[in-house]
Amino acid sequence: MTRSRMVGAVLALALAAAGCGAGDSVDVDGAGDTGGKGAGGTLNAAIGGEPDQLDPHRTSAYYSFQVLENVYDTLVEPGPDLRMGPSLATKWTTSADQLTWTFTLREGVRFSDGSPLTSEDVVYSYERIISEKLNQSYRFETVKSVTAPDPTTVVVALTKPTPNLLASLGGFKGVAIVEKSNVESGAIKTRPVGSGPFAVAGYTSGDSIQLTRNDNYWGPKPTLDGVRFTFVKDPTVALQNLRGGEVQWTDNLPPQQVAALKENGGDVTVESRSSTDYWYLALNEGRKPYDDVNVRRAIAFALDREAIAKAAKFGQATVNQTAIPKGSSWHFEYAPYRHDPAQARQLLGQAGVSGLTLDLMVTTEYPETVSAAQVIAAQLKDVGITVKIRTLDFAQWLDEQGRGAFDAFLLGWLGNIDPDEFYYAQHRTGATFNFHKYSNPAVDRLLDAGRTETDPAARKRTYDQAAKQIVDDASYIYLYNPDVVQGWSKQVTGYQVRSDRAIRFRDVALDR
């Protein structure tokens, strides 16, 4: 069934509501200002590590995207509720057959170096990702061509209907619009040029990245003069920096202190929000006895998720038995597994399994997997399963995962928006990240259908069915959605914690 839907009309309303008029902001510069709100200043932010590089199409590190979020724009971008809204594109229409999307670009947008950003730059950026097979090229699987009939129009032609195209083109800054000359000179690695609210002004390797306000920005001008990101690996040290006033913002807080800081942080505000990340236990179905659904279900019944979340995240998480958290419009309420060791033992008996030893692989890259593993080992001991925990560094962990050399592993998937991102690559037979060798033809059919179903209600039903089957089969045993936890000093105003972990400083002011 195809129903032409004029998304543009809806968007026009959204735009009117958002009062999107570029360049109508009053520029409050520091001249003659005696301090107080909007007096500019530089915000110091401590992040947990250093970006590997600043080319948005080539990096995969969250540290890079924390910086690049403030430097680059995408065609569309997720709002606070993660619905895709306008950014460089102000409106878009879809053809009746759903195979052609036409985007209208904002007029007069400039890169931070002053050169104009046109539809040619959008075409260049997408073609770079596709032709060089860069990290995000999988998002363009159904894209046949990207063309620029005029400077403010971009046409994306598809091989089949792609209802999640907006999430693919704007979910995060990995699909940002870059400047050709900046790419060709190689400067993009350390001095990227974007059209976002701030521009990279300096980069001291190993120490910090300095951003300054982009005066060519098309949106409301940021009040901050700049943002300085420093790289502090140790959360205790990062918190000391925040308390001592060396930094005014950090997301690297010691988890065991978060609850106390929220209660009584003194000069520090700590806020958290449920994230769209999920953490899970995967059992290797390519190995006996984990190919038996009863064994997997037994393990799902043996786990006490509350205790696991408490140990791993000190309560900074919400337990969940499916992937998509409450609060997302794609959430499906389904929790068939209560903590029931008797039921677990009975299922193991049914499967004829006794005296099982399970090899569980975790990584120091994500310390929460190490703590969760200890608790899981204790809980599984209750039902007669001996857990051998293997703690590896991440590079080695990835190797073992790729080779299928594990009985079970713990990990999370981060920054998901569309349900396809939550389920397809992990549970479709033979998909890229289906390392645990799950295969169910019914689920395959549902996941394939969800990719092309354009009616939102029907699409929701499809993913609900897929989610239910995946949980019943215990393909992944879902554990919890962690909170995004960030802290900032009382001087910072206008900052909002976002569930997709995007760090946006464009609306932030600093009282000095």
Added chain:
Amino acid sequence: MTRFVLRRLLQSVVVLFGVTLVVFLLLQLVPGDPVRVALGTRFDQQTYDALRERSGLDRPLVAQYLSYVGHALTGDLGVSFRSGQPVTTIVLERLPATLSLAVTAVLLALLVAFPLGVLSAVRSGSALDHAARVFSQFGVSVPDFWMGIMGILLFAGVLGWLPPSGYVALTEDPARWASHVVLPATAVGLVTASILTRFIRSSVLEVLAEDYVRTAEAKGLRARIVVVRHVLRNALIPVVTVVAVQLASLVGGVIVIEVLFAWPGVGRLTYDAVQARDYPVLQGAVLFVAALFLLMNLLVDVLYARLDPRIGLR
């Protein structure tokens, strides 16, 4: 003398060549695929293959090694897998921070170890001697990162005198550099100070037992003059060696402290490169540190020969 130095330099080149080979082979044994680490959690097979090819990791090992050595001979250590920046540039950018930390740590260590070592040797068996021995036992037993964290909690947290972490270049603002360097340098310098205290003590004791010291005393020279003029001059010769070796090892080895204090030096670079399996950077950093070690050793030998006429350079 010149011939000696030239021969040693030539030997150094051979050693460095060996270092590249050993590091290269070790990296092959270390599990972990740099391409996987670089790509993070979402990509497809095509992307993986493309990046592998771009990094040159799809070529046979022998070809990879030969091209690396070939380029290295021209001073080109390749580019980082992660950032695409030239390795030489990356390492050189990080050297000043590490050098300033290592030199400060060694100077602080000497400031403590020299008087303590000499006094406890001259007054061997006294209460001060015992205290010095307890101090150096404590210093070598306590891990430097623990000292670092305690320092941060006390001086940055409770007292608020010093910044908890971060770096300001010495050339940019000496005062702010000093306030940032104190804590990490103290944490590192404590171990060095303990080692040096013991070494200076035993070295001075050894010289005190020499015949010429007894001669000097028999001539009726005052004890202080004996110690200063005869004992120290000779006792410090071996100490120079230890200081130089300590300095060299700090330049290559302050990894944990640099990570803890967010100090942008070679140690932290090495740590990050290991985590990311960034082979070119890791090889480059090891090569730099090894070269520095060899250079330091050469300098020490030359200095030694100058200080102690009994030693000839052959």
